[in-house]
Amino acid sequence: MKRKSAAILLTCAMVLSLAACGNKGDTKDDSGKSASKEKSGGVTLDITTTFAGNDTNAQNFKDAVEGWQEETGNSVNDSSATSDETFKARVAADFEVGSEPDVLFYFNGMDSNSFVEAGKVISIDEIRKEYPEYADNMKDELMGASPVDGVNYSVPVNGYWEGMYVNKTVLDAASVEVPDASTTWDEFMEDCQKIKDAGYTPVAASLAQIPHYWFEFTIYNQLSPATHNVLPESVDDEHGKAWVDGIGDIKTMYEKGYFPDNTLSGTDDETFQAFLDGKAAFLIDGSWKLGGIEEATDDIDNFTVTYVPAKGDRKATDIIGGLSSGYYITKKAWDNPDKREAAVSFVEYMTTNEMVSKFAQTSATALKDGATVDESQLSSLGKSGLEMVNGITGIAGAVQDQIPTECRVPVFDGMPNLVTGKVEIKDAVSEVLTLIKDYTPEESAQ
Numbered sequence: 001m002k003r004k005s006a007a008i009l010l011t012c013a014m015v016l017s018l019a020a021c022g023n024k025g026d027t028k029d030d031s032g033k034s035a036s037k038e039k040s041g042g043v044t045l046d047i048t049t050t051f052a053g054n055d056t057n058a059q060n061f062k063d064a065v066e067g068w069q070e071e072t073g074n075s076v077n078d079s080s081a082t083s084d085e086t087f088k089a090r091v092a093a094d095f096e097v098g099s100e101p102d103v104l105f106y107f108n109g110m111d112s113n114s115f116v117e118a119g120k121v122i123s124i125d126e127i128r129k130e131y132p133e134y135a136d137n138m139k140d141e142l143m144g145a146s147p148v149d150g151v152n153y154s155v156p157v158n159g160y161w162e163g164m165y166v167n168k169t170v171l172d173a174a175s176v177e178v179p180d181a182s183t184t185w186d187e188f189m190e191d192c193q194k195i196k197d198a199g200y201t202p203v204a205a206s207l208a209q210i211p212h213y214w215f216e217f218t219i220y221n222q223l224s225p226a227t228h229n230v231l232p233e234s235v236d237d238e239h240g241k242a243w244v245d246g247i248g249d250i251k252t253m254y255e256k257g258y259f260p261d262n263t264l265s266g267t268d269d270e271t272f273q274a275f276l277d278g279k280a281a282f283l284i285d286g287s288w289k290l291g292g293i294e295e296a297t298d299d300i301d302n303f304t305v306t307y308v309p310a311k312g313d314r315k316a317t318d319i320i321g322g323l324s325s326g327y328y329i330t331k332k333a334w335d336n337p338d339k340r341e342a343a344v345s346f347v348e349y350m351t352t353n354e355m356v357s358k359f360a361q362t363s364a365t366a367l368k369d370g371a372t373v374d375e376s377q378l379s380s381l382g383k384s385g386l387e388m389v390n391g392i393t394g395i396a397g398a399v400q401d402q403i404p405t406e407c408r409v410p411v412f413d414g415m416p417n418l419v420t421g422k423v424e425i426k427d428a429v430s431e432v433l434t435l436i437k438d439y440t441p442e443e444s445a446q
Contacts, residue, residue, distance in 0.1 A: 056291025154326025
């Protein structure tokens with residue numbers, strides 16, 4: 001049975017009610033697609049997105065691109081890639097040398113500040129001067145305004161949540177119950193020890209390559225939804241101490257042997273495979289990983305997703321999530337009369353009510369009418385994700401999104417040194433904060 005997935009529209013208010021308003025009947029059809037302009041064929045757009053690799057929507061994106069090409073006669077030069085620091089550096093470099101794409105599906109936080117400040121992407125308001133119906137099926141307040149000027153530049157599709165995926169076979173072998181909303185951090189540590197004693201790896205994570213999920217939640221455990229996104233002023237203030245103590249918990253987990261043997265050298269793909277193969281019990285990742293698990297196993301009922309155990313003021317049901325990415329139209333495309341029309345057409349096609357619902361499923365959207373989810377089509381893992389999100393009590397965005405990529409290096413790249421004691425955690429956090437203070441976005445935009 002289909003229903004509106006209002007509870008999964010993640011905002012600071014936690015749960016949004018369904019909007020009663022519909023689309024403007026004279027400008028959009030029932031799917032939320034613009035019917036105001038005819039599209040001309042023969043244009044090739046350079047498109048870059050994060051819909052690649054084992055992203056849940058990689059195939060959905062390919063299918064949608066084919067549909068748009070068939071409908072318009074235009075074509076797409078797709079350079080999408082899995083989102084990681086290398087991808088972000090590549091995108092930033094493309095903008096710096098004038099090789100940016102025409103349309104970019106990218107982050108709307110700190111990572112895009114340099115593009116905004118350099119005037120290389122076009123605001124929604126500017127686009128609406130020529131295309132009044134552009135993104136009018138979205139709630140403007142949820143579209144992810146830029147921290148630079150509070151203006152909307154990107155049109156979101158699916159938002160995200162972060163949770164803890166579970167391999168139930170491993171838990172059964174160790175006589176451990178699946179963590180739930182009431183599981184405390186201390187209880188979780190006890191479970192990890194039981195899993196280790198049973199001969200399995202408690203936590204699948206590459207601290208060498210992808211340390212940021214544990215960085216987020218161990219810090220979150222020192223704070224609350226209202227304070228998680230406050231950057232420390234110094235290493236000795238409340239938030240600085242939270243960072244130090246949170247990373248300290250990761251160090252403790254490493255010392256107890258709760259991470260894979262190759263956590264300091266292995267890749268994220270390797271540790272993810274260990275989780276799939278029943279060698280590791282827990283995996284913190286985002287909602288986008290759900291589809292990757294579905295595609296990688298023939299036994300989806302063996303997997304579930306639940307809350308990350310909590311301590312302090314944070315409840316386990318206080319999660320990290322939001323609408324952190326969207327489609328940008330670059331100034332490069334906007335200043336080209338042929339590409340302007342095609343770029344608008346492409347984003348409109350990708351952000352109809354129907355398309356957003358297909359991409360979003362159990363994640364967040366900015367749709368005025370909410371995403372329509374056919375639960376009968378969800379796997380057991382998908383249903384557990386929907387159940388988890390429907391039970392949230394608090395929401396905070398990822399604090400890393402407020403940290404320029406270059407400034408994360410002492411902690412993110414340096415995590416192996418921190419957990420092994422080669423570098424003091426307090427010194428690394430202090431270095432990050434100094435880099436943030438000295439950071440000049442103008443230099444990145446050049």
